[in-house]
Amino acid sequence: MQTGKLYIGRRIREIRDTAKLTQATFAERLGISTSYLNQIENNQRPVSASVLLLLAERFGVDFSSISTNDSDRLLSMLSEALADPVFSAHSPSFQELKLVAQNAPSFAQALLTCHQAYRRNSEQLASLDDHIGSRATEPTPYEEVRDFFHFVDNYVHELDVAAEQLAGTLDVPNTDAHGALAGYLDTRHGVRIRRTEPGDEILRRFDPSSRTLFLNPYLPAATRSFQMAFQIAAIEHEAQIEAIARRADFRTADAFDVCKAGLRNYFAGAAMLPYQPFLLTAKELRHDIELIATRFGASLEQVAHRLSTLQRPGQKGVPVFFARVDRAGNITKRHSAAKLQFARYGAACPLWNVHQAFESPSRIIRQLAETPEGVRFLCIATELAKGGGGFGTPRPRYAITLGCEISYARDFVYADGLDLTSKTAYDPIGISCRICERANCPQRAVPPLKSRLTVHRDRRGILPYDIS
Structure with missing residues (x-):
């Protein structure tokens, strides 16, 4: 997801409400017009650097608390949910989804809950489950x-x-x-x-x-x-x-x-x-x-997981993502403070280096990766075993992965020796096949949900169909 101008109207409104000020008084203290403040709060105009500095100076606002991470997560989850064919007659634009995620997060979460219930019911109906009931919707x-x-x-x-x-x-x-x-x-x-x-x-x-x-x-x-x-x-x-x-x-x-x-x-x-x-x-x-x-x-694993929790206001660490994956590709533990979000349904992208970790036990594998939106990441992964005991004791094996956006890569020893500026150094990855629109991925497992497919009788490419 590309970063751009800062639209944080809901956060500005929360700061004003906390200070118990009217729009007119709040705007006066910031040295801006009431109409400009109104446009900011309704995400019709972005917040300028000068306004951010005034917020910090006059209202003690911590820059690190002004984050779009929550909106990014909601936006990613909404985009994935609305890729479902059930919404095929409704295709909100990226800007519309962004407005919902920023201005009506509770509504966005309610929609995600409804979609989650719909999918669970659909999956149980498809398998002729005899136990569909009220709990199936939860x-x-x-x-x-x-x-x-x-x-x-x-x-x-x-x-x-x-x-x-x-x-x-x-x-x-x-x-x-x-x-x-x-x-x-x-x-x-x-x-x-x-x-x-x-x-x-x-x-x-x-x-x-x-x-x-x-x-x-x-x-x-x-x-x-x-x-x-x-x-x-x-x-x-x-x-x-x-x-x-x-x-x-x-x-x-x-x-x-x-x-x-x-x-x-x-x-x-x-x-x-x-x-x-x-x-x-x-x-x-x-x-x-x-x-x-x-x-x-x-x-x-304890260290990698702890790095993903360094979100204390005013003392935040580098925003990282962390996940634990089993041999079947199931994500059994996950968190992302970075822009990379994990799929709620289906397996993770097969081009992600976490899957390669099982091929090289106990080694740390590095990867430079780029999402379809053009966001670049440094990713590391390693395979580990749980448990202990003697010969014959079962030891579950799994892989952990940790990473950050490329702008923070120099803070990681794992970036040493990598060419962070070369476009060819980055592997194309996605969130999951069902919402990734890369047309020529050799590892694609299923077609993207919102794309039209064309199957040719007389020719065949990497995939058995073309993605429109």
């Missing part, structure tokens, strides 16, 4: 929770600050996190750490009556540290976690419980990788995830 608990974290930018301020305070108390990362967390649980809460019994494949089990936390001894130290931090969240911050989950107003109790588990996980990751020390280390080491993991005693 998103699954995991989808609800995924969308919750998606729209809070994968950053939960209350828990992040609390986790950073705990890390400061324990002197993380200057001390061994595993020993510090175990000592804290013992001295502060009387919780002892014990090994699980041989043959017990569970990762963590807490016995409240004996105040004992059982951990699988064959797990990596980073995983065991994470589980101890998770337990601290459950003991010390459960009321806060429950309040955050209740504010999300989930449809089901299952989604509420899944979100609480996700928030405990969030606290655990933030405690092991406290915000400010982690942000400074990431900058110092130029986002070398292997060195960062060694510095904090964390796993590569």
Whole structure:
């Protein structure tokens, strides 16, 4: 998605409402006319640099808080949803979609919810499912929770600050996190750490009556540290976690419980990788995830995921995307603070380097990629294995990917030696085949939904059809 002039009328209106000022008074303080302000708030004119400076000077507005990321995400999701043939009689322009995403985000999300319900019903009807009912029209608990974290930018301020305070108390990362967390649980809460019994494949089990936390001894130290931090969240911050989950107003109790588990996980990751020390280390080491993991005693996945959460107002990190993909191409974990958005339906683009990671275990693979809209990215991917144990123990394998827009590439060690200016250095990628309109992609799995196809009897190209 191309960046351009800044249309943030809804955000300007929120700033004025917070200050409890009329349009006339607000415009006077900015030194602009009331009619100009009215046009800005209705996204009829963009915000100029001089107005942005006045907002910062006279209303203490943080530039980093004026972001189009939410609109970009909504715009990407709307574009994908409206590519469905059910909307074939209605083709809103890009500018119309942009206006909806910026000025009526709640309406846009309601439309996405309706489309999600329609697709779920259609899929169940197609498979002659006998259990179509009211729940079939609702998103699954995991989808609800995924969308919750998606729209809070994968950053939960209350828990992040609390986790950073705990890390400061324990002197993380200057001390061994595993020993510090175990000592804290013992001295502060009387919780002892014990090994699980041989043959017990569970990762963590807490016995409240004996105040004992059982951990699988064959797990990596980073995983065991994470589980101890998770337990601290459950003991010390459960009321806060429950309040955050209740504010999300989930449809089901299952989604509420899944979100609480996700928030405990969030606290655990933030405690092991406290915000400010982690942000400074990431900058110092130029986002070398292997060195960062060694510095904090964390796993590569924990580091990559944490980089995607650096969205604290006034102290934001480089906007990155992060995803975890299994061998079948399923995206099992995702977040994007960058302009690259992940498909909500179907598999990811097969030209994306995350799929190549399975061919080169334990190696970090680099890729320069360009979307159909012309946005360029630096992408890295690597294959990892979960779990631990001896011979014959199942070890799920998956790949993680991390990346940023090319304007931030110099902040990453992985850009060294790459020609960022050569057009031929960039691989063409898309979000998913169903909405990608590249006509000659050799890896296309299915035709784009909103294009006409022509099948020729006497000739055949890369694809068995031409895309109009």
